Amino acid sequence: MTKREGQGRSFGLIAFAAFAAVCALGFGGLGVWQVERLAWKNGLVAAVEARSTATPLDLNEADWDGIDPEASEYQRVSASGRFAGGDTLSQAVTVYGGGFWVMTPLALADGRAVLINRGFVTAAQRDAGIERPGAVVRVSGLLRASEPDGGFLRSNDPEAGRWYSRDVAEIGAASGLDNLAPFFVDADAGDAAYPIGGLTVLTFSNNHLVYALTWFGLTLLSLFALYWLLRDRLRR
Structure with missing residues (x-):
């Protein structure tokens, strides 16, 4: 082997070793991130379970300004009133196939209104x-955060009456509703044949442990490759 060939081989080994080291660091970082995501997802599941089974919050008595829809999502709530105004039908896909959510304002005695997903x-x-x-x-059910920006890869078209997400502010503006709650309520199942209530999905995919193990496995493979490339130098 000539001197130039030896230098080229050494450079190649160093380059591959550097690549393996970078891969090990990257894969390890992704593994740690998935562990953090796993902890976050477990906390979310526990919080949703607690909120969805808690004593219902009476929306007639509650101060809506003190409710954070994002932090209180899936909180069990109840409200008394009369259904008023027209129904807004938002596109939906459920275990029953394709169709629509029936969104109807519930007018409270004090003049406030909350949008109810009747099913x-x-x-x-x-x-x-x-x-x-x-x-x-x-009405009893679960508090839900508004869904702005449309859905099904489409934007809502209020003028044409085409709704692809349950955007509370947009539905309220299109319906001329004042003093509307900044959230909506998924109603529980009722006695009527339809709308079918109680279809809120309370299960969340949680594959973060599998992802973490995969990334850590790739980290070990990268470290093994690094050792294999440098083993002769390490012996010397």
Whole structure:
């Protein structure tokens, strides 16, 4: 082997070793990040479980300015009032297939209103007509944060009556509603055949442990490759 060939081989080994070291650091960092995400997801699941099974918060008595929809999402709530105004149908996909969420304002006695997701209907059920109670009702369900910016890769089109997400502010503006709560409520299942309530998804995918083990496995492989490349030099 000539001197130049030896220098080239040494440079190649150093380059591969540097690459393996960078990979080990990167994979290790991703593994640590997934461990942190796992802790966050476990905390979220525990918080949602606690909020969704707690004693309902009475929205008639609550100060809505003190409610953070993001921090209070899935909080069990209840409210009394009359359904008023028109229904807003937002596109939905559920265990029953494709269809719509029926969003209806619930007018409280004090003049405030909260948007209620009364449940899911199919296109056929929508066309057949959606009944609603005319008397004062008490609705129980889960508090949900607004869904701005549309959904299904589409923006809401209020003028055409096409809704792809449950954007509370946009629905309120389109319906001319004042003093509307900055959140909506997913109603529990009722006695009527439809809308079908109680379909809030309370399970969250949690694959962070698998991802963490994968990244740490790749870290070990990178470290082994680094050792294998440098083993002769380490012996000497």
